[in-house]
Amino acid sequence: MSDPQRPRASLRTAVVWDVLEDALDRRVKATGKDSLDVLDTGGGSGNFAVPVARLGHRVTVVDPSPNALFALERRAAEAGVAERVQGVQGDIHGLFDVVERGGYDAVLCHGVLEYVDDPAEGVRNAVAALRPSGALSLLAAGLGGAVLARALAGHFSEARRALTDPDGRWGEGDPVPRRFTAEQLTEAVEAAGVEVGAVHGVRVFADLVPGVLVDTEPGALDALLQLEAAAAELPAFRSVATQLHVLGEKRG
Numbered sequence: 001m002s003d004p005q006r007p008r009a010s011l012r013t014a015v016v017w018d019v020l021e022d023a024l025d026r027r028v029k030a031t032g033k034d035s036l037d038v039l040d041t042g043g044g045s046g047n048f049a050v051p052v053a054r055l056g057h058r059v060t061v062v063d064p065s066p067n068a069l070f071a072l073e074r075r076a077a078e079a080g081v082a083e084r085v086q087g088v089q090g091d092i093h094g095l096f097d098v099v100e101r102g103g104y105d106a107v108l109c110h111g112v113l114e115y116v117d118d119p120a121e122g123v124r125n126a127v128a129a130l131r132p133s134g135a136l137s138l139l140a141a142g143l144g145g146a147v148l149a150r151a152l153a154g155h156f157s158e159a160r161r162a163l164t165d166p167d168g169r170w171g172e173g174d175p176v177p178r179r180f181t182a183e184q185l186t187e188a189v190e191a192a193g194v195e196v197g198a199v200h201g202v203r204v205f206a207d208l209v210p211g212v213l214v215d216t217e218p219g220a221l222d223a224l225l226q227l228e229a230a231a232a233e234l235p236a237f238r239s240v241a242t243q244l245h246v247l248g249e250k251r252g
């Protein structure tokens with residue numbers, strides 16, 4: 001999905017996209033269908049939904065924000081995939097008011113659990129939207145990454161507060177309502193009936209290095225992308241990643 005106009009954007013998406021693309025490929029082979037039914041819950045303006053539609057899949061985006069859905073529509077049209085992307089206003093807690101239960105080959109829930117009232121229910125609904133053996137792609141803010149980032153910025157008390165706070169927040173000014181450990185996410189996913197296939201750390205280093213280094217040093221962005229890919233699945237590194245990605249399959 002890397003966009004030549006915005007190469008640094010690939011730092012946020014590369015690891016997740018590679019894992020997701022492989023998972024969708026495997027579903028295509030397993031189902032024998034050319035195009036899958038994909039649900040992107042909290043899909044926003046289509047960072048993932050539009051590239052997934054470009055692979056030929058039909059994507060339904062459920063999001064409470066009319067602005068995000070408007071941006072999604074425009075982006076899908078610009079990418080020439082408007083007929084394969086449907087935006088629906090709705091909430092992960094009332095998911096089945098707007099989409100079919102058990103109707104999807106893959107469900108994405110990226111950057112949403114941090115903000116919802118009841119993350120466990122959010123995960124249960126995302127899983128309930130899947131067909132048997134369907135793929136779940138879950139991305140959420142990691143606790144360790146926030147602790148490390150606050151400490152490296154010299155905010156040691158905030159780092160310690162994040163470490164001990166039940167929601168992983170570093171203080172009142174923290175814009176993220178909730179963060180997770182890999183164990184919390186895998187437990188929630190398994191409790192909802194999903195077999196975990198892989199857990200990756202996303203942005204292990206990217207948020208810690210000065211941007212100017214990445215932008216001006218020749219070859220630095222590519223080298224950083226390769227380093228992120230190499231470290232993503234190693235438990236020691238993923239536990240200090242900014243985000244955690246869990247890929248799983250709904251038990252049949």
Ligand SMILES: C[S@@+](CC[C@H](N)C(=O)[O-])C[C@H]1O[C@@H](n2cnc3c(N)ncnc32)[C@H](O)[C@@H]1O
Pocket residue numbers: 041042043044045046047048062063064065068090091092093109110111112115116117
């Ligand atoms: C950080 S953005 C992530 C957008 C997109 N998934 C991505 O990865 O680029 C969070 C999105 O979650 C949506 N959201 C917030 N609360 C939600 C809820 N209760 N149910 C579903 N989506 C929600 C927001 O409107 C926003 O579009």
